[in-house]
Amino acid sequence: DQQVKQNSPSLSVQEGRISILNCDYTNSMFDYFLWYKKYPAEGPTFLISISSIKDKNEDGRFTVFLNKSAKHLSLHIVPSQPGDSAVYFCAARATGSARQLTFGSGTQLTVLP
Amino acid sequence: DAGVIQSPRHEVTEMGQEVTLRCKPISGHDYLFWYRQTMMRGLELLIYFNNNVPIDDSGMPEDRFSAKMPNASFSTLKIQPSEPRDSAVYFCASSFSGLAKNIQYFGAGTRLSVL
Numbered sequence: 001d002q003q004v005k006q007n008s009p010s011l012s013v014q015e016g017r018i019s020i021l022n023c024d025y026t027n028s029m030f031d032y033f034l035w036y037k038k039y040p041a042e043g044p045t046f047l048i049s050i051s052s053i054k055d056k057n058e059d060g061r062f063t064v065f066l067n068k069s070a071k072h073l074s075l076h077i078v079p080s081q082p083g084d085s086a087v088y089f090c091a092a093r094a095t096g097s098a099r100q101l102t103f104g105s106g107t108q109l110t111v112l113p
Numbered sequence: 114d115a116g117v118i119q120s121p122r123h124e125v126t127e128m129g130q131e132v133t134l135r136c137k138p139i140s141g142h143d144y145l146f147w148y149r150q151t152m153m154r155g156l157e158l159l160i161y162f163n164n165n166v167p168i169d170d171s172g173m174p175e176d177r178f179s180a181k182m183p184n185a186s187f188s189t190l191k192i193q194p195s196e197p198r199d200s201a202v203y204f205c206a207s208s209f210s211g212l213a214k215n216i217q218y219f220g221a222g223t224r225l226s227v228l
Contacts, residue, residue, distance in 0.1 A: 036219075043117070043204055043220050043221050044156070045219070046218070049214055089155070098163065098168070098210075099161070099163075099210065099217070100158065100161060101217060103155060103156035103157075104155060105154070106156070
């Protein structure tokens with residue numbers, strides 16, 4: 001039973017446009033969410049996070065939105081650049097679970113020049 | 114800081130052989146995680162340690178898998194005997210509880226191929 005779902009395995013976007021990556025979760029105990037980016041032959045690297053007490057967090061070109069009632073979060077990248085082409089993982093932490101994260105299956109983003 | 118270091122980067126072995134994957138976490142980090150990445154299941158948590166003590170190994174698929182952390186700077190994941198379905202990329206990650214954010218820092222991974 002996947003508690004964190006990324007239903008789009010891939011997404012292609014033109015350079016300069018907005019990329020929107022989506023993530024749904026089922027566990028109501030999740031209270032902290034993170035996005036990781038992964039390039040080929042490298043490990044995932046932390047990108048941006050959001051606490052469940054907020055509905056938006058912004059860092060430069062990256063913004064994460066959280067809709068708790070819908071159990072949905074999204075990552076917006078504006079403007080998209082070819083260097084953003086990577087696999088993006090959504091992850092979540094449950095209250096009381098120490099440092100354990102549950103990851104989604106990832107979305108491959110391709111930004112076309 | 115050198116980051117999380119994993120070795121080897123690539124491992125090719127034959128079915129039935131023992132495989133040992135190694136990880137050196139970031140100095141000062143008190144949590145260590147082992148993950149497996151496959152196309153079908155994405156990133157799965159196998160086991161994690163806190164202060165060298167295994168906390169949750171419910172993600173370890175079978176008794177063929179075992180993990181140890183003899184000290185704060187070293188951990189191993191062993192598969193014995195290995196099977197073709199174990200072929201995947203295995204990641205190690207570490208984290209520091211003193212940080213408010215739940216950020217885990219990943220190594221570059223070990224790509225395991227069992228023939």
